[in-house]
Amino acid sequence: MYALIANEKVIKEADLVIIETNLNEYDNFVYDLRFDILQRDFEILCKMLANLNKPILFILLPLYVNNDKFKITNNFNLLQIKKYNFHFIDMQRYYDENNLNEFFATNDLFHQISPIMRLLGQNIALNLGKIGRCNLKCNYSVPKFLAVTLQDLFENINQLEKSVKSNSLFTEELYRLEGKIKLKFKKEFKNYTLVAFSVWNDDNSLGTFSSAIWTNKKTKIIKYCLSSFLMMYNLIENFVIDEESFLYFNANNQKQSENNLWIFLKDDCRNTLDCMQLANQILLVKPDENFTMNTHYDFQTLANLEVQIDEKYNFSHLIPDVVLFKEIIEEYNARMDPVKIAPFQAEIKNLKLELHQKKQNPIQTHLAHKLGRAIIENYRSFWGFLGLPFVLNYIAKKHKKKPAPLPCTENEKQILSYQLGLALINAHKAWYKGGYIWFIFKVLSLKKKFRR
Structure with missing residues (x-):
């Protein structure tokens, strides 16, 4: 109402007046502005717009909410649009029918992404001549x-x-x-x-x-x-x-x-x-008497109302093909998400490995300890001792595929399993010099040392 009065000259010269109020009214309604005040102001606004006797286009913007207050607001808007023969674009209905609300609910719920609104504006501009006057029924009295x-x-x-x-x-x-x-x-x-x-x-x-x-x-x-x-x-x-x-x-x-x-x-x-x-x-x-509205609405009825308006006033076909936008975005994401996620997945894998290594005792990452532990666990039984060469060979091969062992101090290495495994590694390196015979004597020496 303020804009119509303060910009009277500009609006009188305009080819088309485009207006959107439903989201603002809903926001006020949510914060407990009395509906009779919203009703009064909106009906006066519609009378002022109708009195301009020029093309008027209402846009009902979409919002990703599902409550009666939003339905009441939109249906009340549609009832007044029908009453005063205004043209309209119902983006909320388009979004509802095509299940678009959740997809396009960005961090700014009250404003659609700019390319959609830019194309909508372009489509309206290209169809200016098709949006007729509001078919003024009479000059309405306003305060x-x-x-x-x-x-x-x-x-x-x-x-x-x-x-x-x-x-x-x-x-x-x-x-x-x-x-x-x-x-x-x-x-x-x-x-x-x-x-x-x-x-x-x-x-x-x-x-x-x-x-x-x-x-x-x-x-x-x-x-x-x-x-x-x-x-x-x-x-x-x-x-x-x-x-x-x-x-x-x-x-x-x-x-x-x-x-x-x-x-x-x-x-x-x-x-x-x-x-x-x-x-x-x-x-x-x-x-004056025009500043008071006597019409009262039953909220439950208004929330569930299906407002039917002559299709000649409906310009919702000017809404861009948002369904196609959704398909393009989804296919792009299907292709690019694996590419975008790959570096993060690699980083997660490395972090998990680091975490696993930190949870391990560093000595357990050394081949000497692994071999020595296998000897201790298997030599006590006949079948274990018989299969020990195969076990040791398997451990050695598997160890080559592991990351580098974690550093240990010399004191940490002074345990039977590590010393036993280290003796085996040294014996294997000098097998052609009788290393394995030397290994037997080393085992007896370690057994005696660690028994003490």
């Missing part, structure tokens, strides 16, 4: 809204420190609300209701909590904000401007009186910033 600045609204705004902040879309004058300064509303706005205000706080490592207090003769509203984005927040309770209306920073961390986006009423909030940076986007309304 009188005003899009105002802080300079317009407050008598003493110049008491606040001013700065300028920019991003890729906005350049905004910001006013630092802090300390004990109270901003007084101008008399000319008496009896207007403050619908929404904008904040663009700086970020900090603790989060961007800041809060402010609105007071008039009858009302005191305390509201916290949690964001470092340029955001427009609505007031839930009606705040009617009178001659005693003020706005000031909640320096004492008084408890919030109403919830906000990303903040529940039950949350125990505290300022992490020593100010609130007010932006120049404010929406007022002169309440």
